Amino acid sequence: MQKISVIIPTRPCATISYVNHIIAGVDYPHSNIEIILGIGEFPSIQRNRAAQIASGDIVYFLNSDVKVLPDIFKKAVALLDADKSLAGVGGPDLTPPDNSFLQHLFGYAMGSFFAHWKMRARYSVVGKERLSDERELLLSNMAIRKDVFLRLNGFNQNLYPNEENEFLNRLADMGYKVMYSPDLRVYRDRRKTISAFMRQFYRYGKGRMNQIRLEGIGRNWLFLAPPLVFIYLLSLPFAGSFFWFVPLSIYFFLGVTDAIWLSWRNRKNLVLQLPFIYLVMHLSYATGFLARLIAHCCNLTPELSKECQVRILKKMGEGIELEEYPASEDAGSDRYRRLTQ
Numbered sequence: 001m002q003k004i005s006v007i008i009p010t011r012p013c014a015t016i017s018y019v020n021h022i023i024a025g026v027d028y029p030h031s032n033i034e035i036i037l038g039i040g041e042f043p044s045i046q047r048n049r050a051a052q053i054a055s056g057d058i059v060y061f062l063n064s065d066v067k068v069l070p071d072i073f074k075k076a077v078a079l080l081d082a083d084k085s086l087a088g089v090g091g092p093d094l095t096p097p098d099n100s101f102l103q104h105l106f107g108y109a110m111g112s113f114f115a116h117w118k119m120r121a122r123y124s125v126v127g128k129e130r131l132s133d134e135r136e137l138l139l140s141n142m143a144i145r146k147d148v149f150l151r152l153n154g155f156n157q158n159l160y161p162n163e164e165n166e167f168l169n170r171l172a173d174m175g176y177k178v179m180y181s182p183d184l185r186v187y188r189d190r191r192k193t194i195s196a197f198m199r200q201f202y203r204y205g206k207g208r209m210n211q212i213r214l215e216g217i218g219r220n221w222l223f224l225a226p227p228l229v230f231i232y233l234l235s236l237p238f239a240g241s242f243f244w245f246v247p248l249s250i251y252f253f254l255g256v257t258d259a260i261w262l263s264w265r266n267r268k269n270l271v272l273q274l275p276f277i278y279l280v281m282h283l284s285y286a287t288g289f290l291a292r293l294i295a296h297c298c299n300l301t302p303e304l305s306k307e308c309q310v311r312i313l314k315k316m317g318e319g320i321e322l323e324e325y326p327a328s329e330d331a332g333s334d335r336y337r338r339l340t341q
Helices: 018-023 043-053 072-082 101-110 113-122 146-151 163-173 194-215 221-238 242-266 274-297 334-339
Strands: 004-010 033-040 058-062 066-068 086-090 141-145 177-180 186-188 308-314
Touching: 004 043, 018 033, 033 043, 043 058, 043 146, 043 163, 043 308, 058 072, 058 146, 072 086, 072 141, 101 113, 101 274, 113 242, 113 274, 141 146, 163 177, 163 194, 194 221, 194 274, 221 242, 221 274, 242 274
Parallel strands: 004 033, 004 058, 086 177
Antiparallel strands: 033 308, 058 141, 066 186, 086 141
16 A cells, blocks of 8 residues: 655644544545645745655645545555556646635636636546646646655745646656546635735746746747737737727637636526636736746846745654644744734
8 A cells, every 4th residue: 555645835824734634534544644744935845845754655745725535545546556657646626615606706717718728627627537747737636656756856946836837847858647637636715805816826927937937938838828918908009900909809709608608517607707707817827927027037036935844744654633733833923924914
């Protein structure tokens, strides 16, 4: 039976109850699972440090707020055991049923073919098990063989977000394979406000720009689409011809068509709301992308703290203690309180 090290990044001010909702309900020997917290402000470093001390055969990366299905570890291990050439497996991060209507709107938009293309598989159940790549996998739900992870020196510690995207591209360059399985599901609350949703995609845009600086445009050309849409919209007040508005008409036609399809599929009337959410997604992403591009050109990129602590919340071979765990003894300090304000 494979041993699994569950790795979760968290901020120092968090109070943790992961053992209860990640371990207690899973259909996998608890003695073959450990939980390691990477505590800090830069998740790529936190995950790397935690992986370095992991004793499992597999490092399973989850986020602090996910809810897993009972059979997720068993299914992940079965996939890796069945194909020794696989370096890792992952699945979607779904919207919980009890989320609000607005949160479900965000989930529908993130799972939209028009708005998110192949990336929609990260946030909705798409197709069957298949070999995949960075466009369909994400770090809130990904298992990697520990020896492979360490052989590639883990995540690039200058990247956050998009550290998993660059890592998966390096895996592919080295000849490794990864698999997407729609059955490996976790549930995670969507952002609760439109401003939080905008910040989420603004951050994604910044992360992609950082990734392009490392990898170049070649494998990232598709992600230039939102910035180009943003620049096109800025040009509309200066349009000298009616034909300049044709791309805008096509954009809204495709957006409305996709919203009609999702409304039919989900048996809800989303036609008026979703095109607006699509535009918010694309423009927030584009703004983050262009803001980071300008910051790089002007040498204005801020330095983030890369301090990190590692804490083994549950050791391999030990039982479960269902209680609240403070991530850090300093959780009550003024500095850490400011991090969440």
